[in-house]
Each structure stands twice: as C-alpha cells, then as structure tokens.
Amino acid sequence: MFNLGIKAKLTLLYALLLGTELIFFGWFLYITLSKSLLDATDTRTKAVAQIISKTVLRPSSSLGLPQNFDQILEKFFGIRTAGKFIQIMDQSGRVGPKSSSLKGFKIPLSNEAFHNALKGKITYETVNIVGRYPIRVITYPIMNKGIMINLIQVGSSLESNLDTLASLLYILYIVIPLGIILASIIGWFMANGALKPVDDITSAARKIGIKNLNERLVIKGPRDEIGRLAETFNEMIARLESSFNKVKQFTSDASHELRTPLTILKGEIEVALKTERSVDGLINVLKSNLEETNRMSLIVSDLLMLTRMDRGGERFEMKEVRLHDIISEKFEQAKLLARDKNVTVSLINNSKLIVKGDPVKLRRLILNLIDNAIKYNSDGGAVSISLHRVDGFANLVVSDTGIGIEEKNIPHIFDRFYRVDKARTRAEGGSGLGLSICKEIVDAHNGSISVKSKYGRGTTFTVKLPAL
Ligand SMILES: Nc1ncnc2c1ncn2[C@@H]1O[C@H](COP(=O)(O)OP(=O)(O)O)[C@@H](O)[C@H]1O
Ligand SMILES: [Mg+2]
CATH class of the missing domain: 3.30.450.20 (PAS domain)
Incomplete structure (x- = not known):
C-alpha cells in the first residue's frame, strides 16, 4: 500500500x-x-x-x-x-x-x-x-x-x-474541519516527539563504523521500548567491537609469530651468502633453515585449522571412537617424548570408554595436553594420565608436577597465541595455539575442558566428553 x-x-x-x-x-x-x-x-x-x-x-x-x-x-x-x-x-x-x-x-x-x-x-x-x-x-x-x-x-x-439548528450546523462545519486540522498538527508534533529518539538512534547509528566502534549511543530517555532499543544496539556494537578487536589481535599475533622465524631464516641465509662456507657449514645452515620452515608450516597449519573451525569449515569425521585405545597409543608416544626431559609418565587408569568423535582431532587434543605436561615440567618431574567414566562422561585427566600457571594467567591460556613465558615456549617449539585448538576440538564434541594449577607445583587439565 x-x-x-x-x-x-x-x-x-x-x-x-x-x-x-x-x-x-x-x-x-x-x-x-x-x-x-x-x-x-x-x-x-x-x-x-x-x-x-x-x-x-x-x-x-x-x-x-x-x-x-x-x-x-x-x-x-x-x-x-x-x-x-x-x-x-x-x-x-x-x-x-x-x-x-x-x-x-x-x-x-x-x-x-x-x-x-x-x-x-x-x-x-x-x-x-x-x-x-x-x-x-x-x-x-x-x-x-x-x-x-x-x-x-x-x-x-x-x-x-x-x-438555531442551522447556526449549530454552521458552527459544526467550521469546528469539525478545524478540529481535524488542529488534531493533525498536534498529532504530527506528538509523533515527532515520540519518534525523535528513534531518529536520534538512526543518525547516531549511521555514524558508527569500523573506525569508531568504541563509540556508543547516548541513552538519555527512560528505559522504555526506545531506551531498550538503544541499549540493545549498544550491546550489539560492543559485541562487534570485541570480535573485531579479536580479529585484529589475531592478525597481528599471527604476523608477529611468523615474522620471528622469517627473520631468523633471512639472517642465516644472508650470513651464509656473505661468508665463504664449507659444505658442512652450508648443510648446518640448511638444517637450521629447515627447522624454522617446519615451525612456520606448523603455525600456518594450526592457524588454518583454527580459522576453519571458526567458520565451521573444518570437517569433523564423527564416529564411535575407543578413547582408551587412543590413550594407550599416546601414552607410548609420551614415554618417548619424556625420556629426553627426564620426566616420568604414568597411566594411572584407562577405563574402556567409547565416545562419538573425530579420532584425528581427539589424538591432537590428547597429544597437545600431554605435550604441554611434559614441556612445562621440571627436571625429574612426573606426568600422570587417567581416563575414567563419571556421570556419563569420559573424564580424561592429564596432571603434571611442573612449573604451574599463575592464577592471573589462567584465564588467558586458551587464548590464541597466548604464552606465559614467550622465550621459554619458543625454545620448546610452541606458538601458543595448542590450547586454543584443544578448546575448539572439545567444544565441537560438546565437551568441556578445565584447568587447575598451583604455581610452581603443577597443573591438571580435565577434559569431559559425553560417553556412549
Ligand atoms: N601443563 C602446563 N603447565 C604449565 N603451563 C602450561 C601448561 N600447559 C600450558 N601452559 C601454558 O599455557 C600456554 C599456552 O599453551 P599452548 O596453547 O599449548 O601453547 P604452547 O604450548 O604452544 O605455548 C603455554 O605457553 C604455557 O605458558
Ligand atoms: Mg602446547
């Protein structure tokens, strides 16, 4: 119409x-x-x-x-x-x-x-x-x-x-149209007054863009429908701002993370080209180059996986998985990893448990946790792994007697690229993506992951997955 x-x-x-x-x-x-x-x-x-x-x-x-x-x-x-x-x-x-x-x-x-x-x-x-x-x-x-x-x-x-009646009619003929005109004028002003805040919101909203996401609508009026509209709008901008900031942070972290190995690569190659080198010397440079290249390709594949999971693009091949079998397999791997570091790994409990999940991703999850438990351990420390059923859930507990995590850092360890001690983790080969990948994998399996830590004493990660 x-x-x-x-x-x-x-x-x-x-x-x-x-x-x-x-x-x-x-x-x-x-x-x-x-x-x-x-x-x-x-x-x-x-x-x-x-x-x-x-x-x-x-x-x-x-x-x-x-x-x-x-x-x-x-x-x-x-x-x-x-x-x-x-x-x-x-x-x-x-x-x-x-x-x-x-x-x-x-x-x-x-x-x-x-x-x-x-x-x-x-x-x-x-x-x-x-x-x-x-x-x-x-x-x-x-x-x-x-x-x-x-x-x-x-x-x-x-x-x-x-x-008398004619006079009345005459008056009505004047009064009624006048009344209607007056009502229209008053109505127009009233509607204008009532909708002014909506206009304000519209023009204020139009001004907010990617450059000034930190701005908010000024809410003057009462908490009526329009007040709530403005409030909801502000909440939406806040969410946009936060996710936009996350993306910015992520991009800058990723570039930063890739820049370090690239700088090293570049430096090594430049030095090798400038100075006369024996074949053995060149082989050593190439070996070191390969190490950095491997690190970069690891970061890139981790990043790719994370962004795919973000967009729901990562495929999860869900099937019935014998979780205890994966634990046994990873336990053997862990013993090899731990040997170099003088850490003992023990499998305390490994109950037969079947979950619906993607075996490749679950292997990744378990290895990440065990890898951390060994990496962030102290000389002569211990790692214990256990799997048991609790209230219909498969509870996987990976515990270590390592360096622990300070209380203030715990909320951040699942963030992308977050590392408590950058220098140490780089030496260990980590880029701070491991736990964020763990979190995504657990979420995709409708499970949960939690951490308890005592600084200087050790850390315990618990993963709960719905068991079949
Ligand atoms: N078992 C653990 N003990 C102590 N600190 C840990 C442990 N697991 C993870 N962390 C801390 O959390 C950070 C993030 O872990 P992660 O995402 O796996 O990244 P990365 O291992 O690549 O550094 C680590 O850098 C480390 O500081
Ligand atoms: Mg890690």
Whole structure:
C-alpha cells in the first residue's frame, strides 16, 4: 500500500479518530438539540391549547369567541400569542374563530389528527402553510362526557428552531474541519516527539563504523521500548567491537609469530651468502633453515585449522571412537617424548570408554595436553594420565608436577597465541595455539575442558566428553 512513514501514519490515525469522534459528536448534538427544541415547542403550543380550553371555551357547543380573540387572550390571560396560529373548530372540523395571524389561511386538519381527536387524543404534526418555514401544529380535542365537542389547533412557526439548528450546523462545519486540522498538527508534533529518539538512534547509528566502534549511543530517555532499543544496539556494537578487536589481535599475533622465524631464516641465509662456507657449514645452515620452515608450516597449519573451525569449515569425521585405545597409543608416544626431559609418565587408569568423535582431532587434543605436561615440567618431574567414566562422561585427566600457571594467567591460556613465558615456549617449539585448538576440538564434541594449577607445583587439565 502507501509507503507512509510511521509519523504520517500516526498523524493520519490520530486525525481520523478525532474526526470520526467529532462527526459523531456533532451528529448527536444536532439530533438531541432538534428533538429538545421540538419538545419545547410542543410543550408551549400545548400550554396555549390547554389555557384556551380551560378559560375561553365553555363546555358548550357554542363558540362565543370574537375574531380578535387572540388579542383578548394576550390582554386578559397573559398568553403570548405572537407568532402563534390558533384556530378553533367544531366537532365536524369546520373552522370557527381563528387568530388574526392566520389571515386568509387556515391550518389543515389531517385525517389522522381528526381521528385521534375523536378518541380524545392530542396530535402533533409539522405542516407547511405560509412562508418558508414549516409550522408545528397541535390538534387538541375538547371532550365532554367522552365526546369531542371542539378542536383547538395551535400552530407555532419552526423558524427559530430551524435557525438555531442551522447556526449549530454552521458552527459544526467550521469546528469539525478545524478540529481535524488542529488534531493533525498536534498529532504530527506528538509523533515527532515520540519518534525523535528513534531518529536520534538512526543518525547516531549511521555514524558508527569500523573506525569508531568504541563509540556508543547516548541513552538519555527512560528505559522504555526506545531506551531498550538503544541499549540493545549498544550491546550489539560492543559485541562487534570485541570480535573485531579479536580479529585484529589475531592478525597481528599471527604476523608477529611468523615474522620471528622469517627473520631468523633471512639472517642465516644472508650470513651464509656473505661468508665463504664449507659444505658442512652450508648443510648446518640448511638444517637450521629447515627447522624454522617446519615451525612456520606448523603455525600456518594450526592457524588454518583454527580459522576453519571458526567458520565451521573444518570437517569433523564423527564416529564411535575407543578413547582408551587412543590413550594407550599416546601414552607410548609420551614415554618417548619424556625420556629426553627426564620426566616420568604414568597411566594411572584407562577405563574402556567409547565416545562419538573425530579420532584425528581427539589424538591432537590428547597429544597437545600431554605435550604441554611434559614441556612445562621440571627436571625429574612426573606426568600422570587417567581416563575414567563419571556421570556419563569420559573424564580424561592429564596432571603434571611442573612449573604451574599463575592464577592471573589462567584465564588467558586458551587464548590464541597466548604464552606465559614467550622465550621459554619458543625454545620448546610452541606458538601458543595448542590450547586454543584443544578448546575448539572439545567444544565441537560438546565437551568441556578445565584447568587447575598451583604455581610452581603443577597443573591438571580435565577434559569431559559425553560417553556412549
Ligand atoms: N601443563 C602446563 N603447565 C604449565 N603451563 C602450561 C601448561 N600447559 C600450558 N601452559 C601454558 O599455557 C600456554 C599456552 O599453551 P599452548 O596453547 O599449548 O601453547 P604452547 O604450548 O604452544 O605455548 C603455554 O605457553 C604455557 O605458558
Ligand atoms: Mg602446547
């Protein structure tokens, strides 16, 4: 339909409602007034007829009234006859005396009025005789012993009634359109006032872009629908800001992480090219180059995996996996890793447990945790691994007696590229992506991962996966 703005719609609705109301009110006023005016006229004509019947006419058939009886009425009985048409008839309806105001005319007697009169009933009618204005006529019977002997008709011009009604109509014709116009103007201002905050939000929101995500809408008004809209909008910007910052952080961390091995590579190659080297010397440089290249390709594949998991692009081949078998396999691997570091690894418990999961990812998860437990251990330390069922979950616990993690660092260790001690972890070959990958893998399996650590004493990671 019409593509009207909310303001115009509200205004239109407001004007329409008020207009309808005014028209109904006007109509009601007109009807009520015309009825009450007519009632008043009827009451007056009836009063005149009654007085004539009681004072002028004697209960006899003779009508001893002079032609100028209306002046007599006025003079002696104080009945206002001006503007009244009076005529008196006998029982057959023949016109006898009548007021001078009637001149050559006479008031017509309808069949209905005559029949009513025969039964002793009064009739009110509106008739046209002279002039522009209709006349309200009462036909008033005078009864004697149940028989109608005379008829009095008193007519009263409806001129003033109609004039009054015309004036009312005239006023309504002016007042109603004026009222509607006024209502539209007021409605427009009201709608404007009510929707001003929405306009404010719109223009403020338009100004917020990627460059100023830290800005927020100023919420001035009460906490009504619009206040809540602004609040929700602010919350949305806050979420955008935080995820945008995360992306920025991630990008800068990733470039940083790749820059270090690249710098080393570049330096080594440059030095090798500048100086005369034996074949053995060059082989050593190449070996070192390979190490850095391997590190970079590891970081890149980790990054790729993380971003794929973010976008839901990483495929998880979910199947029934015998978790205890993977634990046994990784336990053997761990013993080899630990040997160089003088750390002992023990498998405390390995309950048979089947979970629905991606075996490749689960291997990655378990190896990451065991690898950390060995890496961040102390000379002669120990690592223990256990798997058991708790409340329908496969609980995997990897515990070490290593360096531990300070309380303040614990909330960050699952963040990408976060490492407590950069120098140490680089020497160990870590880039700080291991635990964030663990977290993503656990989430994709509807599980949870938690950590408990005592600084300088050791750390325990617990993974819970829904068991079959
Ligand atoms: N078992 C552990 N004991 C002590 N610190 C740990 C342990 N596991 C992880 N951390 C800390 O958490 C950081 C993040 O771990 P991770 O994501 O695996 O990265 P990386 O091992 O590549 O450094 C590590 O750098 C280390 O500081
Ligand atoms: Mg690690």
